[in-house]
Structure formats: structure tokens, C-alpha cells
Amino acid sequence: MTEPGALPAYLQISELLIRDIAAGRLAEGQRLPPERQMAADQGVSVVTLRKALAELERRDLLERRQGSGNTIRMGQDARGLYALFRLELLTGGGLPRAKLLDLAKTPKPEDIPDIGSKADFAWRIRRLRSLNAQPVAVEEIWLDGRFATDIRAEELSQSLYLYYRENLRLTVLRAEDRVGIGPMPGWVPADLGLPPGTPAGLVERRAWSQQNDPAEFSRTWFNTSHARYVARIS
Template sequence: MPSPTFSPLYRQIKDFLIRSLEVGEWGPGDAIPSEGELATRFSVSQGTVRKAIDEMAAENLLVRRQGKGTFVATHDDPRSFYRFLRLVSDDGTVTHTVSDPFSCELQSATPEVASVLGLQVGDRVLCVERLLRFNGEPVVFDQIYLVADLFAGLSLEKLRGGERSLYSLFESDFGVRMINAEEHLRAVAADPYSAGLLGVPEGSPLLLVERTAYTYGNKPVEWRRGLYCTRQHYYRNDLG
């Protein structure tokens, strides 16, 4: 008979806090109660609450602000723009990045898309196509598949409006916050369609980055296939 799984007390408090975020008790950008108030609420020590909050801050769920308190992380924070984007210019300079969406349409989920997003084959998904331009040059071609029921009303016009990142738009207009992501990388050759969009010869080497993004409860809500042109950029990932 398997033994019951033990969860440390601070992890239990963390789970309670995450559920509170998921149901909207505190929204993106809101201040959460103090450690003392939370300790009283859960009948635990402040040290236990602090450990739970420390872990959530490390996972970008919460943000500590010196002298102000602890706040729910938000994609509206400019520091969170393109949070998962790991492409860096070869010379290390900061480049001006612009999202240029050019297609947004309902599709039926293929077996591959359905498997990643936890849907049935044929369920409705939204497919967004866009270019990411670095200093005006197309560098990334994204095909983004979204669970359609979560993004009712999303249109190309809405995607093109303003200077917000996609994740900021998803958070503020649809109440969907991307918490974490998983990526798979491989080298591929540019097909005629992507070559034309990125301005490279057909067959040129590109980096394919397949990313699944999750919201609260580890629910997959977005799958994207990004084709990265690395002629003047490299993919950087900080480990540890």
C-alpha cells in the first residue's frame, strides 16, 4: 500500500495562496495581505508564510516591493514584457522589439494542437500569426494556438491595438495570466512561407522554439511555434 504524500506546511500555504489567485481574490497588480495577516488567517507562523511567499516570488507569481508590500505579478509591468523571449542581439545591445500580428482566425484543433492543449481533435482554437521585429527587421515568426473558449472576442484589431505585450492583453482583457512555460528547441530549414516572411532564402537554418504556456493550476492555454532567425541574434537561457 503506497504511503501518503507529505506536503510541508509552507507548501500547503502556497497552494492556498495560488488558489486565491486563481479564483481572483487578488488580481494582477493587487497587494496581498501582510505576512502577519496571512499568518493569522492560516493559523501558522510568519516564517511559514514568508517561505511560501519567497517561493512564489521566485516563480514570478508575486513581486516584493521594498517598503510597500507584496503584490500579484502582472504582465503590465514593462519588466515582464516578452518575459519568455530569450533572443539576444549578437553585440549585446538592447533592441526595440515590436509585435506585428497579421492573422487571427478560428480553426479546428489538429491532433498535435489538441494533444498539447488538452482538447479534443476538432475543438475550436484561435490561431494567431505574427512577426516580432527587432529594430524594424523581422526576426521571429510565431504561430500561436489558443484555447478559443478562453479568448472569445479576440480579433486582429484588438491584437494590433496599443503597445501592450500579448500576455498583457490576455491578462487584462481576458483574465488569463501565463504563469510558466515549457519549451522545446530544434534546428529546421526555412519553408517557402516562413522564408518569405523572415526575408531569408528558402532552406536557411532557423531555430524552431515550441512553447506551451500554462495558467494557474498548470492548465495549458497557449501553444506556439516560433521560427527564429539567428543571423544576428542568439538564444540565451540563464541556468541555475
């Protein structure tokens, strides 16, 4: 069954490959397996796989030659939809997925930084995050209410920033992350394998809109036995 808000299959595959390129799991000049083998490994048709590879070629990340196979290139456009999702598997990469745990319209709490003063409420979004189907983190996101008077859970995309851009006319211009350690929240599901109060990696993020105004604040608690925070400078 398709997950709610899931990206099309070809985009999931292209995003996975983009993250593997960024993590160094796929190197310049490396030849990919035959297309039929890759399609079988990903559980998709060859047509879908080729659509994913065409997306990489469009980004100058893949060289495709008839009869010679597909070879990785280190192009300039290695930023995928999950470019700002900084968690990776310990071995690198991993396709991010999200399971919505709770969506609430609520007054802004006093313990978060400024996310805008044009609305007296915020949207609180709690999600379980996975990499390659391995649960690795939970996140609590606070989005300023000025961007939407109504948000429906079934409409949320796996990529919130894509949802923001396409539905709320909000583009995250920049973000600031502060990484530390904090106790798992009381609402953490058993899927993560860490009970409430357990020390975990903690990422606190502030995000700004295309007008350079505060827009969002989030906390992400992650299981350091399965994932790590990675920021690359190029």
C-alpha cells in the same frame, strides 16, 4: 504612425532599458547619458523619457539624484513585459515588436501538444517579430478557444501575454521551451530574409495558465544571423 497594439512610448523605452540591463549591456553603477540626449536619441520628449526612467526607479533598477544623473542599479525586479521573450540581438537586448500576419479561428491541429480540452477550436496567431526594428523571427501561436469566443486583430497588443492578462483573464503561470532547428514555414514573409524551407532556429513552447492547465502552444522560427535564444538563471 503608431503601430497597432503598440505599448505607450514610455513603456517601450523602459522595456528596452530593462532588456539591456538583463543582457548586461547596462551594468551596475553605469551612468546613463543626459536626459535630453536620451530623449533625442529615442525620438521622444523629455517628459516621456522621465516617465520611463521613473518606471525603472520604481523597480529599483535606477538611482536618480538631482545634479548627479541617473545610475543603473541591479534591483530585484528586472522582469519586464517581455521577460518570456527569449530572443535577443546578437549584441544583446533589443526592443521586441510584433506585426500581425494572420489571425484565424480554426479546429485544433493534430500535430500540436494538448492546449486544453474544453473547446474544440483554437485561435491561430501568426506574427513577424522584430528587435529594434530588425526582423528576426516569425511565430505561430495556438491559444485554446476556451479563453475567448471572439478576438479582434485590432485589439491585440504587441505583448500577447499582456493582452491575455488584461482581456482574457489568462495569466501564463509557466512555460517550457524546446530549442532546435527546423525549416522556415511556407507562409514566412520576405521581410525576414529567409525563404520557406531554409533551416532556422526553432523554439517550441508550451504554456500553462494560472490554474496550471495547458493553455497555449507556439513555434518560433528565428534567423540565427540576426538573433539568438537566451535563457538566464538567477
